[in-house]
Amino acid sequence: MSDNNVMKGTAGTGLLLLSAIVLVVSFGFVMYNLTVYGHASFNVSSSLPWGQPISTYLYFALASSGLGLIAALPLVFGFKQYYGIAKRSIFLAFIILISGMAVLALELGHPFRMLWAIPLNMQIQSAMFWMGVFYAADLLFLLWKFQKMESGEWDSKATRTIGIASFLGVLLASGTLALIFGMMSMRPFWFDGSLPIYFYLTAITSGMAALVFFSYLAYGFDRSRMPERMQSAFTGGLPKLFAAVLGLTVLFVGVRAITGLYSNHPEVYHVWADYLFASPVYVLSVLFGLIVPFLLMLVPKLRVQSQIQVLVAILAFGGLFAERYFFVVGGQVVPLFKGTWAWDMIQYSPSAAEWGLTIMGSAMFFTLYVLGEKYFNLSAVPEQLAATETPGAPEKATA
Amino acid sequence: MAKWGMVIDLDKCTGCQACTTACAMENNTLPGESWQDVLFYHEGEYPTAQMKWLPRPCMQCESPSCVYVCPTRATYKDDEAGGIVFVDWNKCIGCKYCMIACPYGVRFYADEQPLVEPDIRDVYPGENGQMWSPPYQNPEQDWRRGIGIQPKGVVSKCTFCHHRVSKAPEGVADLDEDDPELVEYVPACVRTCAPKARYFGDLDNPESNVNRLIGDKHGVRLLDHTGNRPQVYYLGAGAGVPAFRPRNSRRGD
Ligand code: SF4
Numbered sequence: 001m002s003d004n005n006v007m008k009g010t011a012g013t014g015l016l017l018l019s020a021i022v023l024v025v026s027f028g029f030v031m032y033n034l035t036v037y038g039h040a041s042f043n044v045s046s047s048l049p050w051g052q053p054i055s056t057y058l059y060f061a062l063a064s065s066g067l068g069l070i071a072a073l074p075l076v077f078g079f080k081q082y083y084g085i086a087k088r089s090i091f092l093a094f095i096i097l098i099s100g101m102a103v104l105a106l107e108l109g110h111p112f113r114m115l116w117a118i119p120l121n122m123q124i125q126s127a128m129f130w131m132g133v134f135y136a137a138d139l140l141f142l143l144w145k146f147q148k149m150e151s152g153e154w155d156s157k158a159t160r161t162i163g164i165a166s167f168l169g170v171l172l173a174s175g176t177l178a179l180i181f182g183m184m185s186m187r188p189f190w191f192d193g194s195l196p197i198y199f200y201l202t203a204i205t206s207g208m209a210a211l212v213f214f215s216y217l218a219y220g221f222d223r224s225r226m227p228e229r230m231q232s233a234f235t236g237g238l239p240k241l242f243a244a245v246l247g248l249t250v251l252f253v254g255v256r257a258i259t260g261l262y263s264n265h266p267e268v269y270h271v272w273a274d275y276l277f278a279s280p281v282y283v284l285s286v287l288f289g290l291i292v293p294f295l296l297m298l299v300p301k302l303r304v305q306s307q308i309q310v311l312v313a314i315l316a317f318g319g320l321f322a323e324r325y326f327f328v329v330g331g332q333v334v335p336l337f338k339g340t341w342a343w344d345m346i347q348y349s350p351s352a353a354e355w356g357l358t359i360m361g362s363a364m365f366f367t368l369y370v371l372g373e374k375y376f377n378l379s380a381v382p383e384q385l386a387a388t389e390t391p392g393a394p395e396k397a398t399a
Numbered sequence: 400m401a402k403w404g405m406v407i408d409l410d411k412c413t414g415c416q417a418c419t420t421a422c423a424m425e426n427n428t429l430p431g432e433s434w435q436d437v438l439f440y441h442e443g444e445y446p447t448a449q450m451k452w453l454p455r456p457c458m459q460c461e462s463p464s465c466v467y468v469c470p471t472r473a474t475y476k477d478d479e480a481g482g483i484v485f486v487d488w489n490k491c492i493g494c495k496y497c498m499i500a501c502p503y504g505v506r507f508y509a510d511e512q513p514l515v516e517p518d519i520r521d522v523y524p525g526e527n528g529q530m531w532s533p534p535y536q537n538p539e540q541d542w543r544r545g546i547g548i549q550p551k552g553v554v555s556k557c558t559f560c561h562h563r564v565s566k567a568p569e570g571v572a573d574l575d576e577d578d579p580e581l582v583e584y585v586p587a588c589v590r591t592c593a594p595k596a597r598y599f600g601d602l603d604n605p606e607s608n609v610n611r612l613i614g615d616k617h618g619v620r621l622l623d624h625t626g627n628r629p630q631v632y633y634l635g636a637g638a639g640v641p642a643f644r645p646r647n648s649r650r651g652d
């Protein structure tokens with residue numbers, strides 16, 4: 001079955017080579033800049049300390065969480081019709097989180113110090129402490145779960161327990177990641193107790209986009225070459241779920257925008273009116289990265305077509321990358337207590353080194369992805385299910 | 400132990416920035432890394448246009464949001480040292496979360512693009528782990544309290560000149576620069592202030608001059624709605640911060 005996986009052949013090797021080269025070059029570029037110029041090679045400043053490297057980490061970490069949540073459908077909630085996508089979801093979640101962490105490490109002043117300073121000091125009041133704890137646990141559980149699947153142990157009691165623990169870990173990790181921003185009352189653009197919900201929704205949206213794109217990529221963008229379990233997932237409930245989370249994301253962005261524009265609060269209003277909606281990139285990203293994909297997935301005839309699914313996945317990648325970027329930067333553009341030293345909103349756009357980090361993270365992800373497709377059977381399903389499949393007759397989807 | 404507090408009288412402050420300069424010399428900070436700064440604000444339009452200014456050290460908050468967010472306890476409030484908030488440069492990982500969480504914008508990550516050229520860090524390259532090593536340096540160094548010239552990759556901020564005030568005699572109510580016995584222990588910005596707009600003393604001592612000034616002259620804390628409860632109080636007219644308005648906003652002034 002897995003013979004159809006083009007990543008196992010020369011196309012995969014080509015992509016592997018290409019991404020490995022991009023990875024080495026971008027890593028070299030970033031390291032050169034960090035060694036020679038330090039963080040002065042970034043465009044962030046003491047007035048706007050978190051820039052694109054942080055939003056890239058956010059994007060990756062949440063896509064990973066989204067994939068983890070999607071994998072919970074079959075593995076925790078027993079939606080057996082989605083077994084075909086479970087293993088790939090877990091694998092993608094693992095490697096995308098690793099790539100995000102690599103980006104974050106190069107953004108920090110002292111990444112190695114973090115390894116001892118966070119556990120030894122137990123600052124349990126800090127949301128960042130808990131994010132570290134939960135994402136570390138998440139990483140571990142993902143690895144463990146993947147290892148269980150590799151050994152064919154899909155349904156044992158241990159596997160199910162790990163599955164539930166992992167599901168909770170994902171919720172806690174992405175939830176605390178949201179609260180890192182959401183609890184900052186001095187930054188009213190972020191201050192919002194419901195941010196975890198927004199993060200869950202957008203996490204599933206970006207996770208879904210990743211799952212769709214990389215599943216299709218593995219089979220040369222030809223759905224008929226996929227195993228039946230996967231085909232039925234992509235023609236059955238998944239596109240509907242994709243439509244739903246896209247719609248809810250649009251809704252969430254919409255109500256945040258309306259609240260912000262209605263508010264008199266200068267630190268919220270000006271962000272929406274004079275930064276976000278004043279930026280053509282932001283407007284285009286909402287339009288073509290969220291609204292258009294949602295409308296496409298809304299039409300029952302369109303949402304099952306493989307080209308549309310891949311297109312929507314690519315659009316949502318861009319839309320959510322921008323969403324993360326504008327969310328992180330938007331919370332800081334209003335100068336805090338700077339007087340007329342800050343004449344206007346704080347200007348920021350990523351430097352070459354910051355783009356280098358984003359590219360490095362993506363290239364790392366692609367490299368690990370092709371390696372995964374080559375060395376594992378990511379489309380595997382539990383043996384008893386595999387045995388019931390009759391070739392050429394996809395099982396009718398039930399959701 | 401004392402609880403150190405600062406009182407700044409805006410009716411006396413002339414906005415001369417002598418404090419900013421004294422702080423930069425005392426603590427060897429970089430251009431732009433103004434642990435102490437004087438912020439200027441303009442508010443309103445003709446005929447009510449106003450120019451305001453206020454000196455801004457770290458407020459050494461009683462409920463310091465920077466401390467709560469720091470994942471490594473590198474930022475900590477030391478009640479043994481008069482409630483000063485320090486950054487331990489041996490522990491800081493440079494995540495910059497504290498800079499996000501401080502409502503007063505008083506924290507610096509000096510590993511950034513230089514404010515002025517030539518970059519003084521290139522002129523005096525760092526030695527012994529310092530980010531830069533100028534020929535004149537304050538000999539006081541204590542990385543566990545963020546005193547001295549910082550290494551790369553950490554956050555720096557005002558220390559209320561702990562290296563000075565910590566040497567003051569036990570139990571003293573105020574550190575007054577006019578008292579020859581005490582002048583060496585006064586924070587650099589307070590000591591240098593020509594119109595004597597700054598006062599420094601023990602907020603826990605009912606007899607202290609700083610407490611009397613706050614009580615009698617209606618001392619206020621800035622951005623009080625943030626709940627951070629600064630240990631820095633302001634006196635006089637103009638102790639308020641106009642809201643931010645960007646130029647060319649869609650919704651005018
Ligand atoms: S002013 Fe900022 S840095 Fe200083 S103690 Fe308060 S929150 Fe912390």
Ligand code: SF4
Binds near residue numbers: 553
């Ligand atoms: S930058 Fe340093 S002091 Fe600030 S929160 Fe991070 S570890 Fe703590």
